Amino acid sequence: MVMGAASVGTLLVALAVLAPAVMTQSCDDELPAQLAGNFSGLACAPVWNSFVLRYAQDKDNVLRVVLSTMYSTGWVGMGFSKNGLMVDSSAMVGWIGKTGLPHIKPFSLRGKTPSQVVADQGFLVSSDNHKPTVLVQQAKIYLAFQLSFTEPLRRQNVLLAVGSAIPVNDRLAEHQDKTSIVFDFTTGPFDYCFIHSSAAFHSERKSVVGFSAS
Template identity: 50%
Template sequence: MANSRFQKSRLVFVLLCFLFFVSRLRIFVAADDKSNESNKDDGYDFAVTEEDQIGDNSTISGGAYAAPNGVAMDQERSELCNTDMSSFLPPPYNNISNMVCKPVWNTFLLRYHKKEDNVVTFILSAVYTIGWVAMGFSKDGRMVGSSAMVGWFNRKGQARIKEYYLQGTRPSQVIEDAGELDLTKVPPAVVINGAMIYLAFQAKFEKPLASQPIILAFGTRYPNHYRLSSHDDKTAILFDFTAGSASRARINPGQMKKNHGVLGTLAWGLFLPSGAIVARYLKHKEPLWYYLHAGIQFLGFLLGLANVVLGQQLYSKIDANVPSHRGIGIFALTLSILQILAFFLRPKKDAKIRKYWNWYHHWFGRIALFFGVFNIVWGIHLGAAGTSWKIGFGFLITMILVTVIILETLTWLRRSEKTTPPETFQMNPI
């Protein structure tokens, strides 16, 4: 009778923990939604919004970078594109012919020339007084994870141009002399001609440059020891280097990234670990444990498969360079496919190879769970998902571990009760 009550209480405990995990996951995803809403106006968020205009007439304090209005603006841009740069730009930038020149934002003009070996020469120009001007290459239209070329003239009139890696949203996370641009041996240059500043550099790409999210920004304060101040204005555009056109379309796949994270967390952080817990601690509930285990694991597998498919679509859309995250995800999915195949090839209990099948099934499952959970943590780090995701997933894993510890302790106590020999009583002699 005691064992029966013990078994029922353990089943109820597992189901309650499972429901609790689901509710907590919904809470931390909702918290992340609120966090994202509150961070939309963050000083370094370059996501495209409906208000971003290509070549708009916006102005800022000081007016140094503001575009002129109407017909005068178009006429001035046309004249600027016809500027002879051979007299002030250093070689080889001063003698490149057939450069495409396009207005991209405010007074910003982008000139570029593509070679057959995927080397592209860029010349960015804008009206300039003081501060810095930047052009960045993004994976998804956001600042975080992108690389930018920044040029300015200091108080002594000395030219400065550096590559920066935009690691995070704080100025301290904008790292100088770092980034993922494969710059050629041709030194970048920054010059002033009249009222315009010109940033010129060359970069080599792995494949022909086509549609590329571009970040444009400027600040009206001098960099302090090469540390950039917060920008005064910014935008992000999708520039088609094949057609020579810029798009105002939203290019930030933030919702797709969030869905990718939710699916991965549900699959590898909730359902698959819960299915493993059922198999280990509810085997006395024959055959209920088997159907629960198979059903939960199959649902987790489907979520994991959908997560990989969504991740592949995300990779194709933003061309994210995250080979480690992709590789671990595909490896974990492969192990889960082998687990599904093992389900259909399970030998009978009295078969000689059943013990080898059990060994294979148990250890392949544990390895898959380990890499799945590790990849979630790695994905949260790579995607700069935010504190709410870290706290939420940390809480989820902690509860899983606490559940395992409690159930393992209860199982050990139950086994101890079974192995304790019964007390013997001696009859009093007559």
């Protein structure tokens, strides 16, 4: 069952290991050619360190997302939570395996131990239009996917976390770092959203982030 914005309430993003700080990303960077056709015209905002979120949602409540960051190894995910916590949330997680093959799957985050993070489970529903994609180009990883919801997404609590280990048998290792933001998915290009950020997931520090067309 797909959960609406009122019940979902929170967007969880679990993200890959960071590349060196001198390497950055911005909304001025072009998308890889493999993604440009299906994911053009997205709004864009830098959200944390080198992480950039591109998105758009249509009248049918289909959310298109491209999440990107500098990448060397590890996993990147983006999910939704009822209350801003990891437990009982669902996520889309992508990584490049040890043999170089790309992987992207939904996960149900039922608890904090690896055995409670279960692949191919959860309440996220992928759109029928395009299959989820993950690719690496010029030391950047891109997760591109479309999700269907029963209501438009509005302001969402977004959790960001860093995991450095490559998953084995779809088992995710514990994150290495994390932060929390509130992201407004109803704000169009060139407008603003309020970002709520915290290394502990629950800070009172806020900042304003501008949008640009991607």
